Amino acid sequence: MPTIISDHQVFTPRNLAEALQFMAQHRDEGWRPLAGGSEVMTHIYDNRAAATGWINLAPLRDQLAGIHEDGILEDGIQEGCIHEGGWVRIGALTTLTELRRSAVLQTICPLIRRAAAATGGVQRQNRATVGGRIVSASPAGETLPVWLALDAEVELSSRDATRCVAYRQFIQEPRQTAIASDELLTAIMIPIRARPNPRLLFRKVASRAAGAIGKMVFTAIAGLDAAGHYQDVRLAFGGMGPLPLRACGAEQLAEGHAPSDALGAQAANQLSAELTPVDDLRSTADYRLRTARNLTRAFVAGHIGIAGHIGEQPS
Amino acid sequence: MKTTESALGKSVLRREGAAKLRGDAQFIDDLPRDGAWFAGTVRAKVPHARLLGVRRDERFDWDRVVLITAADIPGENVVPVVLRDQPSLAEDFIRYHGQPVALVAAPDQETLALALESISVLTSPLPPVFDIDESLEAKTIIFGEDNVFRTVEINKGDATAALQTADVVIEGEHHTGAQEHAYLEPQGMQAEWTGDGITIRGSMQCPYYLVKAVAELLDLPQEKILVIPHLTGGAFGGKDDFPTMLGGHAALLAWKTRKTVRLIYERGEDMRFTSKRHPARIRHRTGFTHDGQLVGMQVEMVLNGGAYGTMSPLVISRAAIHAAGPYQCDNIHISARVVATNHPPSGAFRGFGAPQALFAVDAHLDYCASQLGVDPLELRRKNLIRRNGTQATGQNVGDDASAGEVLERALQESDFVARREAYAEFNREAESRRGADRFPRRGIGLSLFMHGTGLSGYEEVFFHSGVALHGNADGSITALTSQVEVGQGTRTIVAQLAAEGLGIPVEYVLTEQPDTNQHPDSGPMASRTATIIGGLLITAGKRFRAEVERRQGSLLPDPLVFRATVAKLVAGGERLEVREHYSPPPEMRWDEEKHQGDAYPAYTWSCCVAALEVDTLTGEVAVLDVTAVQDVGKVVNPMFAAGQVQGGVAQGLGWALLENVVWKNGVMQNANLADYSIPTAMDLPPIRAVFLEHPQHRAPHGAKGLGELPMEGPAPAVVNALRSALGIHFRRVPVTPEIILPAWEARNLE
Known part of the structure; x- marks a missing residue:
């Protein structure tokens, strides 16, 4: 029999401090934060959500939603203010719709916008939050390979401390993260890194255009130096194993070489050693690997991907 | 003096549309509780077994609930559909995982959940049979002596001899998958004990099936059973035979509890345990002369009927009748069987066997053209049924022969020939391009097909469909049929058709959701509302008008005068009713x-x-556009007709490309609408519906059936377009990227 949220205990804090205080007092009692609910609500409905009760984060939106670049609010951002060494801070309760519409992200990294737009359908994007997607750590989560490719860090707050952890270290086990039971993920930090002639790709392969969990997700970033050689190549995947991962071997193989069909083929061949996809309800290991190889080959060969400095409008 | 403008061919708005748009429409689960008990089903957890019994956990207080097993059934333990092989509750054997073994009713959801957890089904497993070949081997018997529910053979001329002397014989085997109806509203029934009988309300297409079934189950006279179809949120055939079981279950619980009991399936339960489209394997051997003249066809078709017969004996008949497609051939042998397996029973689904048959024949014919080196358009022009041509059954189609016209019109509307050439050019040059344009391949394909109007053969005679028109005190006229509104627009169309016969404005005709006390049985299924029932309504309307004019002693062309006359006659105590x-x-x-x-x-x-366009990096298919041309005789309501075509094409594209039921031990694994993908609005291309109107002479208004037909075109058209794009003939739907991509890569290695 399905259940609904009103069958459960819910604690609603007034602000972040109160939430963290509650979490400190009740740590290890099985209380779990509830953000947009796009993942949790389906688990509650199916009776798969094991929790003593839920900490309703909705009142924290004032503090934890929004996109800031070096501390400047999005509204205040000026064209040309992007600079090497800065950070973009995305509040954990920022919705995917807000990511999709963000002019700052469109300029700095349009991959984030594309990943947000590829997640679920519009209704889910309106509810789902950046932090919720990171903490629920679905193996096929669309935004997760992007955080990996961008060397993002997560900000974790508890009543007594705040720490930052590299996203790649934060995800250790399938569907688990390094968050402590009294910590709340409060933001994700994206380092701004200038690459020469950047090329970007985000691709979700799914059974249909919206409202489907991906069979696989591929995101790629690469610069080309003055000599036309690859610099700082990132090839990141979702749905190709229990965790989002980077194909470091294929990245290294491409690094320092000029794009070509032969280089693309070499990088694609390298993937077989790095990816461990499985058969499941949505697709097969064979198909996932073929697709990963083909997309990698086409990207490294220089056929697919978009130029990095983008003028397109958010949808 | 005013006369009435005909409402036929007008886009009259849906009568229940505004309530649905506002969210006011009430479905069965929206009804106020009013003390109704909740019910659930105890199911077998193995696909094939001997049933030993149920074990109740004595820690639960069983006095709090009502439990029913087969032993408690007062009448006959049967779900009567076509055969009588399916028990309402399992008695000796389990034939599929999920088969109902017991029913529980409880005063609240929590008690029900506890009770369901406190009961287990005891079984002794038997080897299961899941696929068609295993079933035909008949090592394990599930049904009868050989697992075959029904065999239909059709012979025309001498196909064996014709294939022996043919210049070329081409073989092909095609497969189609199961398909989920995916109606918006899951199955649901509410049954109420009325003191000496049962009233059943629920989501259904065929209320009269339920009257007969419940009377047998409870050993009550049929007049004690009242069935009132509730507003029904989609059906597609899924609410044709299955509600006969579900309504029986609700009725059993109402009878035992002497209360009102509500039995509603959750989406997952509905997808796992209710019927699907029959999966099929279809083999063709087709003989031609060197220049592509069709001389002989052998079709051997097997449908997977699942654990019980349900509608299968009728589905296989319709499949066989459509198996040769719209092609003229003097020598045809069709052998069609439907076999038992330990899957949940397959059942009625829009198209009713014809989609499987039509997919195979038209994909095969297109493939034959490629083998013969003939343009598939020419192959069709050469062989399609023309005026006075004959079907596989020997039926002379007379003037009802629009195959050639719909083909030529579709070629013209879609600019087929020019686009086919442009796509071939695009594909030839792909490898020479750099960048993203290197990877897509484009193709265009078509399918030519036909669908019989109404029920097959004698079934229309058995059904003896009826309609009635009844004059009211305010001069309005109520049209009584049992055409249930399931979302297709029936209530509105019935009013349009009755108004046409009566010669009055459509607003003067009242229609209501039928019940089995008031409304004659008119069997709402099989693409027949607009044509068979429509014909009866028009005839009844004319008779009604003639009767009013006779009693009044004058002609009454002015609708206001006609209405006033009806009101006057009824006020004077006269009964105005016409049945047809x-x-x-x-x-x-x-x-x-x-x-x-x-x-x-x-x-x-x-x-x-x-x-369509195929991304050769991923095997993903984007359908670019669909053009559907059909000769429907007469369009009753253009908006609804276009809607049927758009919805049918969407359902057909889903069956062709997306909808993959993943089975494991006889249970659907992807039983939710996230993992079982039906197309969303974002997946659908522009769909253009073009109607030809050559009236058929066996209905007074000329209309033919439309409900099922539109879902039958996309699957063969898609497979034929894929061959045009990739040069590969795919023999299976759904043809998913997991099939397309390895095939493309293997071809390029050759």
């Missing part, structure tokens, strides 16, 4: 045993064109 029953046209002949003769009063002919 179907009788088949006297010239129609049908031999059920040999499947020879006039299978249907008319055929709807159609051509569907699909253009």
